[in-house]
Amino acid sequence: MKEQGHPVLNNVCYLDIGTGKRFLSKSTMKSARTEKIDGEDYFIVLRDVTMDSHPAYTGEKRLVDTAGRVEKFTSKFKRGTKAG
Helix, strand or coil: CCHHHCCCCEEEEEEECCCCCEEEEEECCCCCCEEEECCEEEEEEEECCCCCCCHHHHCCCCCCCCCCHHHHHHHHHCCCCCCC
């Protein structure tokens, strides 16, 4: 097999921003931020949503702020009425 045909696997730590939980893994991803964990260097990859914070996995419902979306849509696509 060719040496240059395979990507390099790096130690990666996925950090859930919402919960602060860390998931250690191997990946081809890199980042500018690194941290030493258990004596090894890990690239820190920030994630907004992971299995630790996603509602489908946690079973909790979250409200999304949708106030004003319908009004914005109707005002954007409202056809002008002609008087007379």
